[in-house]
Amino acid sequence: MNSAADKRMTEDLLRPLFHTSLKFYVAVAILGSGVIMGVGAWAYQAYYGIGETGLNWPVYWGFYLVNFVFWIGISHAGTLISAILRLVDAGWRRPVTRCAEAITAFALMIGGIFPLIHLGRPWLFFYLIPYPSDRGIWPNFRSPLVWDFFAIGTYLTASSLFLLLPMIPDFALVRDRTSGWRHRVYGLLAMGWQGSTKQWSRLESAMHIMAIAIIPIAVSVHTVVSFDFSMAVVPGWHSTIFGPYFVTGAIFSGIAGLIVAMAVLRRLLHLEDYLRPIHFQNLGKLLLAMSLLWGYFLFNERLVIWYGNETHEMGVFWATLAGEYAPFFWTMVVCNFVIPLSILAFKRTRTITGTVIASVGVVLGMWLERFLIIIPSLSYKQLPYSWGSYLPGWPEITIMVASFAAMGLLYLLFSKFVPIISIWELKGDDPTVTVPEEPEPRAASTRTAGEFV
Amino acid sequence: MDRRHFFKVTAASGATASLAGCGNPENQLIRFIPEEQLVPGVATLKPSVCPLCSAGCGVQVRVMDGDVEIVRNGQAGVMKKGLAKKLEGNPEHPINQGKLCARGQAAIQVTYHPDRITGPLRRTGPRGSGQFETITWDEALADLVSRLDTLANAGQSSGLAFLTRPLRGQKDVLVREFLRRFGAPDPIAFEVFSDSVLRRANELSFGYRQLPTLDLARSNYVLSLGADFLGTWNSPVAQNFGYGEMRQGRPGERAKFVQVEPRMSQTGANADEWIPAKPGTEGVLALGLAHVIMNEGLGSEEDAGRAGSLIEGWSEGLPEYTPEEVEALTGISQERVERLGREFAAATPAVAIIAGAPLAHTNSLFQALAVNALNALVGSVSTAGGVFFTSRPNMNPDLDPTVNAPGPGQPIDQFAADILAGDDSRVQILLLNDANPVFGTPEAWRVRDALSAVPFIASFGQFVDETSILADLILPDHSFLESWVDDLPESGAIGSIASVAPPAMRPLHETRAMADVLLEVARTLANPLDPAFGWDTYEDMLEAGFRTLPAPAGATVLWRRAQEDGGWFGEAQEQTPVPAEAERAPLVYSEPDFEGDPGQYPFHFLPYASQAFLDGSLAHLPWLQELPDVLSTAMWSSWVEINPETAAGLGIADGDMVEIASQQGSIEAPALLSPGIAPDVIAVPVGQGHETFTRYASGRGANPLRILAPLAEPETGTLAWAATRVRITRTEGEGNLILFAGALREVEERSR
Amino acid sequence: MAYKWGMAVDLDRCTGCEACVTACHAENNIATVGPEQADAGRAKHWIRIERYWEGEFPDVQVKFRPVMCQQCDEAPCEPVCPTYATYHTEEGLNAQVYNRCIGTRFCANACPYNVRFFNFYNPEWDKPLHLQLNPEVSLREVGVMEKCTFCIQRINHAKIDAKAEGLESIEDGTLQTACVQSCTANALVFGDLNDPESRVSRLSDSPRGSKLLEDLGTQPSVTYLQRDSEE
């Protein structure tokens, strides 16, 4: 096999681990201070009371739950996509999987925190945890919030595993090319990986099992999240379509998130040769499909309410379509449907720039969708005397911004310490990767650790 | 253990109790549950009387143990005492029968108010600066007494004036006697929403100068002309109670209720038929009905008797008041007038009520007399389902009879005018008791200037408000729960009532009961009042009064039972009406006067007593500030009610800040578009807009009373507070209307 | 026999006087939140008088409707509570355990009647207003949900009294919630629905009776008696 090519690829992909530019420190500083602001805002709110938010009677859920649903949604790209692609063994997935899986892990961590930030008495969050207490007190297993706790917990565990397993060989790779503390740390992470055929086959089968397991888990997670709403007799919430609707929306926003993340990495880490137009085009096709599916669900959901013309539902219906929330609604429709369709439907515009533009729109649109699911319904419940409205307070906005900063920071650090593209997978037969100035076809891969030394 | 038994226990323990260890001699006469008899956590029920409005509802105080940080003679400490925890209606009391209104429920916050005056104060800064120093009671009383002595010695006893909120019962007698014996004129009783016109009308029509008791429970038809009888007027709790019975208390029978008013009140919101009429023409409607009734032979002139004779053309069947004529004047269609006339005559017992804005015009005496005549015509006076005039016992037979039937004191505007006229030999010392005319009168009357010109003012008030801030000396009264309370209600129950109750709890602060302060002053004057009062304490005076009541079981038992039950509740006594006034010219409808030319000031201005604050005297109670006004659902706010079409015409949207200008001045408040108000009327609730009235009310909202025209009903001199015209414009200011409710309507709004 | 507490609200009697609203504040230590917080929509009124306008001037009408916790038998607020802080008692009450509440506000969303109120801050009473507080009702701290309890402290009190007086059950009428006790027009009637003779039972069977948002299947313990109209 051509060692020059491999060498170059390896160097390209490991460069971020060994060379730290000033840009990196600046970025970390900015994102880090964003996160710190968020933590500060939360501390302030916890000390002075949840009244610092814009929440009120009757809109008791606001930005925090919007962001909760949003981030859990984002988390649905990574693992799910890569799992599916692994199963169908789509070759082009190889450079994509790891950045995708990383998104899942981090989005889950961030999303999972919001329900706690949102508590009136966050210091008592542990009542949600089923732990044996001498009082024999357990959480209420009938409550969707408790289901959330389990669903998200499971998903986080599973997707973390799914992310970590395929990193082992690359850790080994780094271990073998370094000395000093790095050698020790990555040695630990590599968990004694020697690349023996036995280990390889174990890894492969583990990945296969995980890939199969992760799909139902992912689907269940956002279904459960949708139960937080659809289980309550609240106009606009109490709908059987919410499960699939939420899952679709989640994957939709997830793919968009992934595309944006890839574009950023491509720039920052100079991965133009590895994250190539083909990847964006393929993901763009997926995004297009999801956009159509999402549009179908939205239409379906709205039509049924309008046709049913049930008194209480109509209050919410009109508030979103024609009332005070209409601007958000139509922006959402444009971002999630009109723009993606008009860009991604045509090969000519399904370029990197095109898909990125569409994706940014979708991320915004899907955030609005969550806002529009939660706030108008609570503003217009059954008894008009109790109708109200909601504007976020400064802690809510700060913490939301901080959550994006946290995502960036985690991602940045991740790509700093872990090869963001799975090197060993990339080196597997991948038609999409042809290393420049290297005509010779590669021999069947005979990978062993240390080979690169 | 039943309630009655509780009363026995407490009254008994009270009788034997005396307050040890508190250097306050005046406390000697306060009854309370001694510590040893306090069962922690166990409530004791004690009677009292609600002081917040003229209804005089009986209260049942829930007293429980509690630890209080108190200061006595500069020494702070924690002591366990019986504390009022909750006020309920006194089930024994004939007026409110166990109920209390929203205000009565909040009365307990008067006692525990953080801004109550905790002891005697002497002014240090310039008048109105609100700078006072705390002094001892001895200093305070010495100061007052010496000034009164100086006045007396200078032979200027008439230079003493007493300005108070309307008093009743023995307290009223005590004040009158004090002034009389000192040689001072009668007290000046001030209230914003005075019923003097109606009292005068009832005196002329029926011979009783008092408010009517409504027997709603047995009425079959109620025609209310502007009377907010379910909200703020007369005896609201009694009237709500009766209303409930009249609607659903009699199986198969349900009275009809018609309300006539240009702005829908809480009362009007309950009407089966709501009719906006042209302001100041309500009496014409009443006579229109009378015309129909007489014309169609549904009733005959004679039936009206004395009341009818006061109306021009009555004996001829009111030819001036044909339905056509009435439609022209009131704007109510003649068909409707005829229908109402027939309904009214058919559905006996039917009763007509007039109060509020219709009696706040320059022609309001006519309006009241017209309604009286209508009631007399259908025979609804002193009969089941009609109006009654409650007999009130004379508890002081050996005093000058006029003391027991006091005439109206000098109107506040004349009082102010006299002072400002400069002949200041008139008022040298003013005693102020819980009246706030500076807040409650039109700017034009210049009451503030007048009072500022008085050399010395002493106030008994419990709070610093716009008027008492002018005082040189403040001798803070107890709260009603801390002192003896008594009352001779004017209306609300058919039977005869004399309410009384001992203190429900010990005073929280170094305050003293006004009545006892007066008695002490009377005693300690250089030449004590002559003839000397027969009573050492106000308690003695009350006992003496109650011992004169008809007591089959003996006076002692009656006095004891009265304290247990919260009063003496007797049968209706036969009253001798005041004889009709000879050669009094019958009245005819005359256009009411309005200040402000319709071109410049196109709107009728309607200030109205607010559900929470009445005339503003309750704006200091946080529960009432946060009580959503039932129609607007506003909290902590003032607002301006405007008809949506009018608002659209003026480019005013809900919540916009608007300026209301009369010839007298202008106020600003946020607009509230309401379907329940006539296009040519602008309404603003009274109560907010205090400059100085505790942390909760000060600097909040606007006070509509200040921009009223200084017009009055000529015969009684009562302020014609509905006689002002205004113009309204949108301003740049930010409206901050705090509403509890989201939507105005239940169905329509969903499909906007 | 076990009690089943219920209330009847006669809309033909209710005059919108709001005595019940203040009475509830006084009995249940409900803190006022002040103008700024009230403006922010944080005012707490366990019972409110809903008023709905109908028609346009001059043919305009108002309907009053007192709304407090309906103590639903199938309470949507209960299953969603992750900590059992709100739960159903044997006597059909929807109870609230403040110590268990962590402030997710899920229950309030699930309640179709919007009668649940949240403590956005610690309640405050300017001294000495705190001396009025009812020792039989616990205060609620920041982050805790609260709502009408049917004056459970009075129910418990009455049970103890009845026992002390050797009665086997509370006599109808002797037990009144604060709002009922104060209701000036006797529009509110409280009592035991398991006692067919109680006033509340008889009123609840009235042909004028109906439940609020009945179609949602919450099975409220409060019955509204429709207003008779002239025409």
Ligand SMILES: Nc1nc2c(c(=O)[nH]1)N[C@H]1C(S)=C(S)[C@@H](COP(=O)(O)OP(=O)(O)OC[C@H]3O[C@@H](n4cnc5c(=O)[nH]c(N)nc54)[C@H](O)[C@@H]3O)O[C@H]1N2
């Ligand atoms: N919301 C809420 N409810 C609770 C609890 C909670 O944490 N929150 N805790 C539960 C628990 S664990 C308990 S033990 C109960 C306690 O329930 P309670 O015992 O009812 O509560 P307390 O207020 O402590 O005491 C009741 C009354 O006893 C009075 N008292 C004090 N000393 C004496 C005395 O010497 N003699 C007499 N006769 N009375 C006295 C007090 O003034 C008080 O009014 O509450 C239970 N209920």
Ligand SMILES: Nc1nc2c(c(=O)[nH]1)N[C@H]1C(S)=C(S)[C@@H](COP(=O)(O)OP(=O)(O)OC[C@H]3O[C@@H](n4cnc5c(=O)[nH]c(N)nc54)[C@H](O)[C@@H]3O)O[C@H]1N2
């Ligand atoms: N000031 C004051 N002190 C008192 C009393 C009083 O009335 N007043 N009462 C005395 C009496 S009788 C008693 S029984 C004690 C009670 O003393 P505690 O038991 O300390 O009082 P609580 O606040 O009822 O409960 C303690 C904590 O349990 C938390 N909790 C609720 N559910 C759970 C759960 O599932 N898991 C965990 N880990 N915690 C949970 C509550 O949020 C609370 O913070 O207080 C005693 N001390």
Ligand code: SF4
């Ligand atoms: S009507 Fe209300 S305020 Fe007036 S006395 Fe009765 S309870 Fe007090």
Ligand code: SF4
């Ligand atoms: S009314 Fe609301 S809070 Fe009360 S029981 Fe029903 S659902 Fe729960």
Ligand code: SF4
């Ligand atoms: S707010 Fe409290 S009571 Fe309501 S659901 Fe959350 S924990 Fe339960």
Ligand code: SF4
């Ligand atoms: S029943 Fe008690 S808690 Fe419920 S509204 Fe009435 S007074 Fe308030």
Ligand code: SF4
């Ligand atoms: S107290 Fe009775 S009448 Fe008054 S508002 Fe409340 S329910 Fe209606």
